[in-house]
């Protein structure tokens with residue numbers, strides 16, 4: 215089946231999977247007291263990272279040699295993300311900074327937070343597939359000449375708009391019939407498009423073990439990749 219959707223706890227479900235994958239996108243709850251239906255998002259830190267280590271170890275086993283793993287987290291947890299990847303055998307490639315376009319979280323007595331991190335790692339030393347994409351970043355006014363062929367994507371992503379709430383949220387977010395966001399933590403399609411286009415080929419399989427809305431599967435199907443999605447909350451799987 216090109217697109218499998220499994221309802222269950224990924225800690226267990228990943229152990230039962232046999233199919234190898236070329237890329238995994240991990241966007242778990244960040245353990246920051248968000249309101250998730252079936253999951254306690256306020257676990258003791260040690261317990262949370264033991265769970266993530268278990269998940270990453272299973273993903274490492276399921277990944278094709280030189281396949282890719284992208285692990286998204288809040289910036290505060292960068293240290294734990296890198297440690298978890300290293301301890302489960304993954305080869306670190308880049309720490310991507312995804313800078314939000316319009317929103318920031320205020321911090322009392324500190325700088326407001328305006329980015330998330332996405333750690334890019336591989337099974338093996340170097341990725342087997344890495345398509346260098348070009349984008350057209352806005353040029354500072356002092357640049358006289360347009361860059362005809364754009365610029366290669368770097369590890370600083372400031373051109374992908376986040377899905378916010380409120381008037382400026384736009385229509386990209388998947389919504390229910392009464393206009394509510396289907397899932398408050400939906401990842402932008404553009405972010406997944408960049409990741410999947412860069413690190414897979416047509417016909418490869420992409421895994422998302424905290425699937426939420428199913429954004430990864432949607433993008434995978436649009437660009438002819440196969441997908442496996444795991445989501446614990448039945449309502450997200452069959453609304």
Ligand SMILES: C[S@@+](CC[C@H](N)C(=O)[O-])C[C@H]1O[C@@H](n2cnc3c(N)ncnc32)[C@H](O)[C@@H]1O
Pocket residue numbers: 222223224225241242243244250251252253397399400401402423424425426427428429430444445446447450
């Ligand atoms: C941050 S959201 C992912 C959002 C997703 N990237 C999207 O575009 O919609 C995390 C999701 O993981 C699910 N989840 C939490 N714990 C899980 C677990 N142990 N196994 C599978 N899914 C889980 C939550 O229900 C939630 O939908």
